[in-house]
Amino acid sequence: MPIDATQPYDDNNIFARILRGELPSKTVYDDEFALAFHDINPQAPLHILVIPKGAYVSWDDFSARASDAEIAGFVRAVGQVARDAGLVAPGYRLLANTGLDSHQEVPHLHVHIFAGQKLGPMLAI
Numbered sequence: 326m327p328i329d330a331t332q333p334y335d336d337n338n339i340f341a342r343i344l345r346g347e348l349p350s351k352t353v354y355d356d357e358f359a360l361a362f363h364d365i366n367p368q369a370p371l372h373i374l375v376i377p378k379g380a381y382v383s384w385d386d387f388s389a390r391a392s393d394a395e396i397a398g399f400v401r402a403v404g405q406v407a408r409d410a411g412l413v414a415p416g417y418r419l420l421a422n423t424g425l426d427s428h429q430e431v432p433h434l435h436v437h438i439f440a441g442q443k444l445g446p447m448l449a450i
């Protein structure tokens with residue numbers, strides 16, 4: 326079910342539980358501001374999710390309420406994860422679904438990193 330990006334933060338969403346260590350994840354990066362792990366249902370040969378450590382529902386919530394340090398830390402982490410995975414030369418795609426029309430399913434901001442093949446057209450509607 327897609328989520329409404331205006332809803333309040335749900336402390337029991339799956340990614341909040343991963344952040345608290347209550348659920349496992351295949352972690353590839355962890356710092357003060359961000360955690361990155363493999364998507365459970367990969368849509369490309371490499372499909373990593375990067376999430377902020379703070380409690381933010383969506384890109385909208387994060388861009389409105391996060392501190393400058395959190396925003397800088399998170400954006401730098403996304404770039405670092407891709408760099409660490411050797412993706413700069415071959416290229417990669419970032420995606421942040423936000424709310425109903427985008428079909429965001431998990432109500433904690435996450436940026437998808439897709440890579441490992443030619444990624445085709447930007448949108449398939």
Ligand code: DGP
Nearest residue numbers: 339350363364365366422428429430431
């Ligand atoms: P979105 O539609 O943008 O909200 O994408 C949510 C993604 O989260 C989807 O690609 C599958 C992934 N996902 C859902 N539950 C889990 C989980 O428990 N572990 C991991 N690693 N990924 C999950």
